[in-house]
Amino acid sequence: MKDGRIMGEKPQRILVADDEPLYLRTTGALLGKAGYECVCVPDAGAAIERLHAESFDLVLSDLNMPGNLKLELLRDQSTHRPHVPIVVVTGVPTLPSAIESIRLGITDYLLKPVKFDDLLACVRRVIAASKAQSLLPVTPPRKREELETLFPHIIGSSKPMLELFEIIDRVAGTDTSVLITGESGTGKEVVASTIHSHSHRKKGKFQVIDCTAVPEALFESMLFGHKKGSFTGAVGDAEGLLKQCDGGTAFFDELGELPAPLQAKLLRAVQEQTFTPVGSHTPVSVNTRFVCATNRDLELEVNAGRFRQDLFYRLGVIQVELPPLRERGNDVLQLADAFLKMLRPEKSKIDGFTAEATDSLMRYSWPGNIRELRNVIERAVALARGTTITVTDLPEKIRQPQPVESIPASTKNTRASAGPTTGPPGSLPVSLPGASREEAMEAAEYQYLVNLMQSHCGNVSEAARHADLSRQGMHKLLKKHDIQAADFRV
Numbered sequence: 001m002k003d004g005r006i007m008g009e010k011p012q013r014i015l016v017a018d019d020e021p022l023y024l025r026t027t028g029a030l031l032g033k034a035g036y037e038c039v040c041v042p043d044a045g046a047a048i049e050r051l052h053a054e055s056f057d058l059v060l061s062d063l064n065m066p067g068n069l070k071l072e073l074l075r076d077q078s079t080h081r082p083h084v085p086i087v088v089v090t091g092v093p094t095l096p097s098a099i100e101s102i103r104l105g106i107t108d109y110l111l112k113p114v115k116f117d118d119l120l121a122c123v124r125r126v127i128a129a130s131k132a133q134s135l136l137p138v139t140p141p142r143k144r145e146e147l148e149t150l151f152p153h154i155i156g157s158s159k160p161m162l163e164l165f166e167i168i169d170r171v172a173g174t175d176t177s178v179l180i181t182g183e184s185g186t187g188k189e190v191v192a193s194t195i196h197s198h199s200h201r202k203k204g205k206f207q208v209i210d211c212t213a214v215p216e217a218l219f220e221s222m223l224f225g226h227k228k229g230s231f232t233g234a235v236g237d238a239e240g241l242l243k244q245c246d247g248g249t250a251f252f253d254e255l256g257e258l259p260a261p262l263q264a265k266l267l268r269a270v271q272e273q274t275f276t277p278v279g280s281h282t283p284v285s286v287n288t289r290f291v292c293a294t295n296r297d298l299e300l301e302v303n304a305g306r307f308r309q310d311l312f313y314r315l316g317v318i319q320v321e322l323p324p325l326r327e328r329g330n331d332v333l334q335l336a337d338a339f340l341k342m343l344r345p346e347k348s349k350i351d352g353f354t355a356e357a358t359d360s361l362m363r364y365s366w367p368g369n370i371r372e373l374r375n376v377i378e379r380a381v382a383l384a385r386g387t388t389i390t391v392t393d394l395p396e397k398i399r400q401p402q403p404v405e406s407i408p409a410s411t412k413n414t415r416a417s418a419g420p421t422t423g424p425p426g427s428l429p430v431s432l433p434g435a436s437r438e439e440a441m442e443a444a445e446y447q448y449l450v451n452l453m454q455s456h457c458g459n460v461s462e463a464a465r466h467a468d469l470s471r472q473g474m475h476k477l478l479k480k481h482d483i484q485a486a487d488f489r490v
């Protein structure tokens, strides 16, 4: 049996639409050799015509080709033949077109140049999945109530969250790389693990790889594994994190912090799904989906030459942006209520918030987003005396919130921009009237970091040396205070 043909059965039919004659010829010929029957057309109009007249098992479609300025082929296909899978194969990826393609129901998204083996593996997988899918009942678009309950670990029902749920729902079923962006504490890791648990990889491992937590010198061996004796301390062979999530999802948190030499090594692993453990000569192959998160603007980092463009395109095929909490309306109360129930001691009688406390929670701008809200509720639960949380159980800054307008719309370092940022390193902030000792210490630490970042122009390694901390330790502190080193770079 050849790939596209079972003895005695008709070969599977693939329509390839692309305006590059060489790609069209070679792809058609190679797929033909693998047993598929290929029809190759140079533009969207011809593709639509053939699709209306004949039946196909799969469409491989370019995006930038004549007649496809508004993704006409994808639109026509999603309206008339949603059951025929489409895989986009493009040389000019743009994030809006990737998102729009996903909305229109494409099954996968590959970037040129694509190795024929990778293309063939994708063709096999997509056709097999589509055959399996055809045995299932067709699912209509989800209703609002259904979307609201689809991801119980992600609390929220505001408009931006429902839009997010729709995207997660579509993206989870594909193998496409996803880049999740958003301010610190907006739930990027929660979304990444939800994508994994709703994908066909859910039985595989969801491996979190925090790019700031692994020392640079050890990163390669942690990720790819090593052979015994390959470096001092390598007392035995070790399997790397990527091998451990073979068949699952690798989640790279804080991707923007990955040093340049490691970016090159990661690119190879992502492109080829193959890597060589440290000290070994035998490549290891995996089948891993890559989901990444960053609170940096990676496009800016690419333009500034700090992040590889090719890696950005590979990993950011689909970009999912999480809204800050201040843009999620009543979700603040829904989340506060959920955290109250989750964090109160078992026999606690606390069961809600006074109107004044609710009002304060709604008016505060939440620069630390959901993580900050969770901490505030945890503290309030510990302080509350009665059966409700009152405004006096909330921190001072929330009782007297700054007006939302003073928070910059930028997703960057809202606290650094809003607070006092001048003064020599180590100078203390003006103390808040009525602040607790703990709050005053936090404020002093925050101010110290801001000053440190300023005097080292956002260079984390230099700042860490000055403060006598490890680079990882410095990153942890910056994260805790929601300070973005990139905002201090000139």
Ligand SMILES: Nc1ncnc2c1ncn2[C@@H]1O[C@H](COP(=O)(O)OP(=O)(O)OP(=O)(O)O)[C@@H](O)[C@H]1O
Binding pocket: 153, 154, 155, 156, 182, 183, 184, 185, 186, 187, 188, 189, 190, 191, 253, 293, 294, 295, 335, 370, 371, 374, 479
């Ligand atoms: N929509 C949500 N519903 C319930 N809990 C949430 C939601 N979003 C975030 N959380 C909780 O808020 C905290 C922060 O979330 P998470 O770590 O996913 O944020 P993040 O954006 O990855 O942060 P960072 O950029 O600092 O790594 C976690 O305790 C998480 O469980």
